[in-house]
Amino acid sequence: MELPFAEAWKIKMVETIRKSTREEREQWLEEAHNNIFMLKSDQVYIDLCTDSGTGAMSDRQWSAMMMGDESYAGARSFFHFRDTVRDITGFEYVIPTHQGRAAENVLFSAIIKPGMVVPGNAHFDTTKGHIEFRKAKAIDVTIPEAHDTQLELPFKGNVSLELLKKVLEENKGNVPVMILTVTNNTVGGQPVSMQNIREVCALCHEYGVPVNMDSARFIENAYFIKTREEGYQDKTIAEIAREMFSYADSMTMSAKKDGLVNMGGFIATRKQDWYEAAKAFCIPFEGFLTYGGMNGRDMDALAVGLRENLEFDMIETRIRQVQYLASKLDEYGIPYQRPAGGHAIFVDADKILTKVPKEEFPAQTLTCELYLEAGIRACEIGYVLADRDPVTRENRFGGLDFVRLCIPRRVYTNNHMDVIAAALKNVFDRRDTITRGLEITWEAELMRHFTCQFRRLK
Numbered sequence: 127m128e129l130p131f132a133e134a135w136k137i138k139m140v141e142t143i144r145k146s147t148r149e150e151r152e153q154w155l156e157e158a159h160n161n162i163f164m165l166k167s168d169q170v171y172i173d174l175c176t177d178s179g180t181g182a183m184s185d186r187q188w189s190a191m192m193m194g195d196e197s198y199a200g201a202r203s204f205f206h207f208r209d210t211v212r213d214i215t216g217f218e219y220v221i222p223t224h225q226g227r228a229a230e231n232v233l234f235s236a237i238i239k240p241g242m243v244v245p246g247n248a249h250f251d252t253t254k255g256h257i258e259f260r261k262a263k264a265i266d267v268t269i270p271e272a273h274d275t276q277l278e279l280p281f282k283g284n285v286s287l288e289l290l291k292k293v294l295e296e297n298k299g300n301v302p303v304m305i306l307t308v309t310n311n312t313v314g315g316q317p318v319s320m321q322n323i324r325e326v327c328a329l330c331h332e333y334g335v336p337v338n339m340d341s342a343r344f345i346e347n348a349y350f351i352k353t354r355e356e357g358y359q360d361k362t363i364a365e366i367a368r369e370m371f372s373y374a375d376s377m378t379m380s381a382k383k384d385g386l387v388n389m390g391g392f393i394a395t396r397k398q399d400w401y402e403a404a405k406a407f408c409i410p411f412e413g414f415l416t417y418g419g420m421n422g423r424d425m426d427a428l429a430v431g432l433r434e435n436l437e438f439d440m441i442e443t444r445i446r447q448v449q450y451l452a453s454k455l456d457e458y459g460i461p462y463q464r465p466a467g468g469h470a471i472f473v474d475a476d477k478i479l480t481k482v483p484k485e486e487f488p489a490q491t492l493t494c495e496l497y498l499e500a501g502i503r504a505c506e507i508g509y510v511l512a513d514r515d516p517v518t519r520e521n522r523f524g525g526l527d528f529v530r531l532c533i534p535r536r537v538y539t540n541n542h543m544d545v546i547a548a549a550l551k552n553v554f555d556r557r558d559t560i561t562r563g564l565e566i567t568w569e570a571e572l573m574r575h576f577t578c579q580f581r582r583l584k
């Protein structure tokens with residue numbers, strides 16, 4: 127008999143989580159103004175809010191923490207971290223930062239000026255925020271097929287070369303950088319193929335435009351290349367990652383994802399001019415060049431985490447867990463962005479709560495229903511997150527309306543996946559009885575989803 131698949135780790139330390147009653151959750155959600163970001167984590171049973179900084183570190187990482195050198199300048203920990211990043215990516219210049227958006231802040235301060243245009247495959251919201259904050263424009267050049275949730279494509283995060291060429295052609299001399307996000311979080315944790323990476327970088331270079339890889343989940347992307355793209359089956363994850371970076375000019379990384387740490391980030395590049403320019407912003411924003419917002423011990427843990435996650439069995443365990451959850455949703459007929467993403471399942475709320483008008487925010491409503499059902503905290507990636515149009519102040523209903531079930535690394539077991547799927551099925555089975563959604567009673571002007579307040583309509 128063939129042995130079944132199982133995790134590439136065993137558990138050394140556990141953390142208690144608690145169930146609650148429906149009555150408690152009704153009250154807590156009311157107090158949180160129907161916004162899951164306002165809940166206390168103790169009010170949550172299974173937390174799928176994000177995979178960012180929520181993973182479990184290994185014994186090897188915890189022991190590396192003990193070796194941290196907390197010197198202000200020239201810490202040993204920095205050199206461990208820098209040499210590891212150099213070795214994995216091939217980028218010579220490395221600047222540590224406290225997280226991904228800080229890397230964006232430091233690099234973009236050096237290279238993006240008002241009026242410029244920055245194409246990318248669905249920039250993550252902080253990335254877009256840092257571009258718009260500088261009065262520049264972010265243009266999405268993801269393949270249009272990514273918006274058909276039921277279409278199965280192996281590399282749904284790809285860039286449309288046609289759309290990219292149009293932007294480059296129309297904005298000659300005004301594009302400081304192209305941002306290639308691997309995997310593409312915004313369209314559902316979908317990977318970008320090696321062929322697309324190669325072609326995108328070649329096209330940008332033809333126009334003299336450097337490419338920055340937003341690499342929060344580059345190891346997940348490399349896994350998908352290995353398992354889905356012709357010619358990569360026999361290469362290691364490390365070899366594939368190295369090839370991905372070989373075409374690009376730089377990377378920004380939120381190490382809180384594929385770095386397997388709870389906090390951290392960095393910029394790495396082969397461009398000496400960018401390095402020199404960015405250095406000047408690292409010191410005032412983040413800290414001196416050999417710590418940039420991280421503790422020495424965190425840099426040591428990150429160096430170990432990156433190596434560990436590049437091991438095939440480790441990343442396979444991660445991706446297979448997300449795919450396991452997807453197989454349960456398939457069994458129950460629950461629609462989501464297909465195929466399953468690397469870090470999350472993006473449930474297609476529009477196709478489930480068909481009786482809730484878009485003005486009443488179906489995905490936010492479904493997020494609340496899932497919490498009330500079983501204390502599971504998912505997160506809306508939909509009409510609330512899309513914010514209002516800056517000019518007309520109308521809600522932006524043009525995009526997709528997802529509930530993201532985001533899976534922390536090495537934290538939950540497949541029994542938890544079964545609970546998540548069953549809870550969602552229970553809501554799904556009574557979907558036709560859910561006819562009203564939510565009304566916004568208070569909202570911030572930008573990035574409203576974190577603090578927005580809602581009233582449940584009856």
Ligand code: F0G
Pocket residue numbers: 175176177178225226227228250252253307311340342380381382390391
């Ligand atoms: N880029 C991508 C693709 C991301 O997904 C994130 C964060 C960032 C940059 C910013 O990094 O949080 O370290 O400052 N994504 C998290 C999420 C928050 O839940 O998807 P950060």
